[in-house]
Amino acid sequence: MDFRNSDTITGPRSEDVLPTTATAAVKVVIVGGFGVGKTTMVGSVSEIRPLTTEETMTQAGVGVDDNSGVESKTATTVAMDFGRISISEELILYLFGTPGQERFWFLWNGLFEGALGAVVLVDTRRLETSFDVIGRLEERGVPFVVAINTFPEAPKYPVEALRAALDLPEEVPIIDCDARLRVSSRDVLMTLMRYLHSLALPLG
Numbered sequence: 001m002d003f004r005n006s007d008t009i010t011g012p013r014s015e016d017v018l019p020t021t022a023t024a025a026v027k028v029v030i031v032g033g034f035g036v037g038k039t040t041m042v043g044s045v046s047e048i049r050p051l052t053t054e055e056t057m058t059q060a061g062v063g064v065d066d067n068s069g070v071e072s073k074t075a076t077t078v079a080m081d082f083g084r085i086s087i088s089e090e091l092i093l094y095l096f097g098t099p100g101q102e103r104f105w106f107l108w109n110g111l112f113e114g115a116l117g118a119v120v121l122v123d124t125r126r127l128e129t130s131f132d133v134i135g136r137l138e139e140r141g142v143p144f145v146v147a148i149n150t151f152p153e154a155p156k157y158p159v160e161a162l163r164a165a166l167d168l169p170e171e172v173p174i175i176d177c178d179a180r181l182r183v184s185s186r187d188v189l190m191t192l193m194r195y196l197h198s199l200a201l202p203l204g
Helices: 038-045 102-112 124-140 159-166 182-200
Strands: 024-031 054-056 075-077 081-086 091-097 117-122 144-149 174-177
Touching: 024 038, 024 124, 038 081, 038 091, 038 117, 038 182, 091 182, 117 124, 117 182, 124 144, 124 159, 144 159, 144 182, 159 174, 174 182
Parallel strands: 024 091, 024 117, 117 144, 144 174
Antiparallel strands: 054 075, 081 091
16 A cells, blocks of 8 residues: 555654753643633643543433532543643643542542642632642642632632631742633743742752
8 A cells, every 4th residue: 555645644743842942841730629620721821732531421420520510511531631831942841630520539649750840720619629639739749839710700819818728838829810821821830830949949
């Protein structure tokens, strides 16, 4: 068979090839409860076509998954989301979005391996979904920032009230964001990078 005129694609697409100037790559995980916007954030900020593992929600999840507050959601991440963004000509971030439903949390251990830091996405309508997420990061010693995702009709609270409700140390950054917007999502990642840099600085 003659494949010389075939449209078959071999190798990565040109837009997926790493910049030749890249010298460092960092793994970052995007975590949060079900329906807080993790897939949306990865998709909005990724410079390559993101990999998603969203599947249609079925009757199998009834009585198992807690979709309180997001009853209209029809799809869910079952493994991970993946994207990539260049923070500078030298620094590349690989983004891994975790599944939000608790029955898929066993996958988190693998996604956390080698992660330098994390973004915790929070929906103020359902703060309680963030408690176990933050606890898991703290148990594993993964540094993180908290991003309050903008949702219509979501209540707004002062930063200190949120810090107290989430039981966060004073040094953990809390930032507002709109996960649908590339610039806003990039600002969150830049906040994480600055926070990680501050943790790496010598004391004194």
